[in-house]
Amino acid sequence: MFSAISDLPYRHVLTMPAVGSAVRTARETTEQLLMEWGISRHHHAVAPALLILAELVTNSVRHAAALSPNITVIYAGAPDTFAFAVHDRHPYQPALLHAHPTHHGGLATVVELTLGLGGTTVVRADADGHGKGIWITLPL
Template sequence: MTGPVKRLAVLPYRHVLTCPAVPASVSLARRTAEATYASWGIDPGHRVMGPALLMLSELVLNGVRHAARTSPQLTVVYAVRTGLLDFAVHDRHPYRPDPARFTESPGGLAVVAEFLTELGGSCTVLADGDGGGKNIWITLPT
């Protein structure tokens, strides 16, 4: 073997939801988040849960509004690591928004940026290997 072995980060708790890119998936993704995080012991009243659910809703809604034509399905990943709550929304639309410019966006992404700043969270946009889609990952400290 040549070179170092790159290890993937292990997410001790992880759940994946695949749903159609339709408006009803916004509430489905939110309800799934509430149930999933509660099953992992995160209190629904935890200070990050309200903002996390709103950010998740905005990201899924953006996928429905802007990516449905090229991405008939969205995938939502929910995860928890020590001290961190994560979620991601994946679609197959090639446009990748720049998280540093979310505040300049009208509507939902500006709300996401505001909560990230307020909570000390981060956002990463990862392109699919073929450039035909992306994952928007949100990480929030708990």
């Protein structure tokens, strides 16, 4: 696996309104990108990655839309790594330690699925403190 997101050769950025249809748009874009990057939709990590993405976009739509009219999904990849972040401009930064895997739904599902695939979950605050991105990195 690559040591840093910046080392990944494939890139894509998707910005869309923070509305319910963003979940579908993000999933469809992800499926298309993975196909273009040569990652089979039947790869064992793809279905969980799509669920993780849907949970994160849903959380941004539900909880951040009032302060963040747009959501951005940043994608990066390589033949052996898939990374993505869901970014919004709401200042709240969820604590991943409190997203315990025994609680089901939302961020707990994200953490549980990511760990189950051997990946990482990181919350990165914007420099101005008025937004954040939740980064998922998965080995393929």
